[in-house]
Amino acid sequence: MTRHECPEDGLRDRKIDERALIAAISRRDRRAFTVLYRHYHPRLNGYLRRMLANAAIADEVYDDVMFVVWQDAGKYRGDAAVSSWIFGIAYRKALSALRREGRHQAPVDRNTDTNLLPASAPGDNELLNAGLAALSPDHRQVVELTYFCGFSYKEIAEIADCPVNTVKTRMFHARRRLKYLLPRLAGDCKEKRHGRA
């Protein structure tokens, strides 16, 4: 049974039985829903904020995800971990939101696209975020789910509803693209700084 540390609401040090919560939610238990909502908020909302780069939209999508959880808790069969099921809903909602917002793969052209470059002197994280923003949504999701959310490749396959080999391939391409992008983005930033000086 999947158990996670709950970081909030006086439950920080208590173990959460997510399957029991889902079972209670399927019986329309509002308190169980509140616990699950708060329990998932830091990690899932953080993931959505990273993917969507807009806090207001991420909050809205988080509510959409949790509303589906409330409605469909009775349909959860327990084949996958609760976290995979919930992140699977979030994965699809995030992709839809990205499509709706018209933010597909950001083009990376070192001559024209200066939006990717942080205005001030960039730290490693800013550079990395700029590189991640230039990945396709599918590739970026795999990187974020792996490193920000800490999922295994098998769990990501469940979340994205695709074969494990597809996950590995997406990660491979994402790494290759980041290797190509990061030195160039770093180079551009240096040039920009020297230009300003």
Place this chain on the structure above:
Amino acid sequence: MAEPDRISHEQAVELLPWLANDTLDADEVDAVKQHASSCVVCRHELAQLEALARSLEPSSGSLRTPLPDMRNINARIDEFIEQKGRTRKQLSKLRDWFDNSWRLAFITQSVIMVALVGGWLLTRPPEPSFSTLSTPQPLPNGHYLRVVFEPNLDASGLSELLQRNHLSIVQGPSERGVYTLRFDASLSPADREQITDGLTRNVDVLFAQPIASGAER
């Protein structure tokens, strides 16, 4: 202790990201680590991926966020529950209505009646259609007359009258005894006018009037 399964360089490279985030199975960890111990490329790659993992890993502070605002989601759930309640109430009313045995018998009877009438209408053979000389038909191009003959005119008299005036029957008689006659194509307009005049004066003809060419009767 069992020797870990050997894996290829490509397989190891694919699994490195999840060695870096510490989610591989124990046997996969052993296999990848064993490969990496003898592969400089993989060790270098793993170091980069571990740095990436550290950069993206949420800090413990970021996970201790203030309590999220649940007003919106609670409002949505309240509305959902209310709507479900309304639907359930309507269904329950409908069920109560059907629970009355007289109503149920009446509805069943009505449904059976509708089904029978519908079935009869669908399976009824189509009305036969007849076509007679009196059935209105479009006329081909030509010159025509509408004529009503004296009822006592016999067949031989009619035949002789038609022959004499270069006419032939194309339609009729209608319910009112109207015939449609066609002039011989060789006749001139003057001939046709003369024949029409002759017919209107003929005692065996009650009525004669030319009609436009190609018109329907």
